Every structure is written in C-alpha cells, then in structure tokens.
Amino acid sequence: MSDVQNESLFEAPPLAEQTRMVEAILFATADPVSIKELTGRMPHGCNPVEALVHVGKRYEGRGVHLVKIEDAYAFRTAPDLGYLMQKETVEVRKLSRAAIETLAIIAYHQPATRAEIEEIRGVSVSRGTIDQLIELEWVRLGRRRMTPGRPVTFVVTAGFLDHFGLENARDLPGLKELRSAGLLENRPPPGTGDVDEDTNDDQADMFEESDE
Structure with missing residues (x-):
C-alpha cells in the first residue's frame, strides 16, 4: 500500500x-x-x-x-x-459557620493542612467539618506535606469551581469581599476559650445549590 x-x-x-x-x-x-x-x-x-x-x-x-x-x-x-432554572433545581444546603470558614480558608490557602486551617481560624476544626465538605465534593485530599508527620493537605475540587462559575482558584473574590459577604470572620487568637462552631446548632443557610 x-x-x-x-x-x-x-x-x-x-x-x-x-x-x-x-x-x-x-x-x-x-x-x-x-x-x-x-x-x-x-x-x-x-x-x-x-x-x-x-x-x-x-x-x-x-x-x-x-x-x-x-x-x-x-x-x-x-x-x-440562571433564574429560569432555580425553581426546579434550587436545593438549600446548610453549612455551619465552621464549615463555611474552613472552605474559604482551603480555597485561598490550598494546599492547606488541618493545622494551618486551625491556625488561621484560631479555633480547632472537627473531623466532621472537613468530612462534610468532602461529601459535598467541594474539597478533596491533596498531597502529603514533606514535613514531620507528613500531614495531609486539602484543596478545592473542580466541582467547587464549577458550582461557583470559576475557571480556577485565581478567580476567587478577595478576602475583603468574603468577609463583607459574611463568609469569613476575624477570629480571636488561639487559647482564648473559643470552641469549634460545629457544636453550635445555629447554621447559616448558605451556598444555594443551583446547577444550571
């Protein structure tokens, strides 16, 4: 041939x-x-x-x-x-304040370890908080840090970016915008008696599910 x-x-x-x-x-x-x-x-x-x-x-x-x-x-x-789809697809997902803040910290500081998240928030982070974000498929495990103990890291997923209409994490709004929207609050320094807000029944109705 x-x-x-x-x-x-x-x-x-x-x-x-x-x-x-x-x-x-x-x-x-x-x-x-x-x-x-x-x-x-x-x-x-x-x-x-x-x-x-x-x-x-x-x-x-x-x-x-x-x-x-x-x-x-x-x-x-x-x-x-998008408003045309909301009647059929909107599903309100309740996230605790701790989960909202943890998600924001991971998005802006990824890859982030649990210790780094706790340092920024000023309070401890329960396992349930991160498990909830993983179940939502907005957060996944990243690479382990090459430091003593080789702690795991956490990063946001493509599903998180897709949900909020972002091409990549660089398109996230500024920290000031997040704070003004109530998604991130300043915390007192560690050791001041704060406890993880996962124990608080008061949950914020945030992050409407609106798959378009």
Whole structure:
C-alpha cells in the first residue's frame, strides 16, 4: 500500500465535522470534559482544541455557552438566564459557620493542612467539618506535606469551581469581599476559650445549590 493510501486512511474529518463531534460529546456529558478525553473519543488526527474554539464562537450570546473549568470544558446556562432554572433545581444546603470558614480558608490557602486551617481560624476544626465538605465534593485530599508527620493537605475540587462559575482558584473574590459577604470572620487568637462552631446548632443557610 502506498504512502498516499496510508495517509488517506487516517485523514482527520473536516473541521466542521470535528466541531459537531465536540458539541455532541459536551451535550451528552454532564461533567466537564478534558482535552485528553475529547482526543480519546474522536477519530485519529482530530484537533479538539481548534474545534472547541469554533464551538465557543457558535454559542456566543445564546442560552447556553461554553465554559472552561480548570483544564476541562462544559456547556452551562448563560448567567443571565440562571433564574429560569432555580425553581426546579434550587436545593438549600446548610453549612455551619465552621464549615463555611474552613472552605474559604482551603480555597485561598490550598494546599492547606488541618493545622494551618486551625491556625488561621484560631479555633480547632472537627473531623466532621472537613468530612462534610468532602461529601459535598467541594474539597478533596491533596498531597502529603514533606514535613514531620507528613500531614495531609486539602484543596478545592473542580466541582467547587464549577458550582461557583470559576475557571480556577485565581478567580476567587478577595478576602475583603468574603468577609463583607459574611463568609469569613476575624477570629480571636488561639487559647482564648473559643470552641469549634460545629457544636453550635445555629447554621447559616448558605451556598444555594443551583446547577444550571
């Protein structure tokens, strides 16, 4: 078989067809899809990166648009139309003040160890607080620190970024904005008698679940 024939066997589909393939994959998948995943699903020789550019342009100004979440892509409802989905999808999740503050600290200081979280908050952090955030799939275990005891670290997940419409952790609002929104409070220094707020029944109705 000639070289010309070999090339024809692996010739990539036209870009317009690749764009349709990427569009179909993204619509069929609820979770963000990485370039690696797209490459693995599409025929040999396809260029999903270029196809994504065309998909993004195609959906500019429409009811759904293409968003990047870390190194993956997904279709999401246009921000100005999110209110249309809230009636069917809103589910209020109650987080304790301790959980809210712990989540904020992890997001801004990741990777963060339990000791670092406690140092910043000024009070102890119960295991249940972090377990709750892990169950929500907003926090996951990171790499162990190469320090005595090799403590585990915690980082926010792609699901956390997706929920709040962030491409990466660098897009988080400033600490002053968090404090003004009531998501992070200044704490007294350690040893002043504070206890973990997980023991307090007063929970804040925060973080509405609104998967768009």
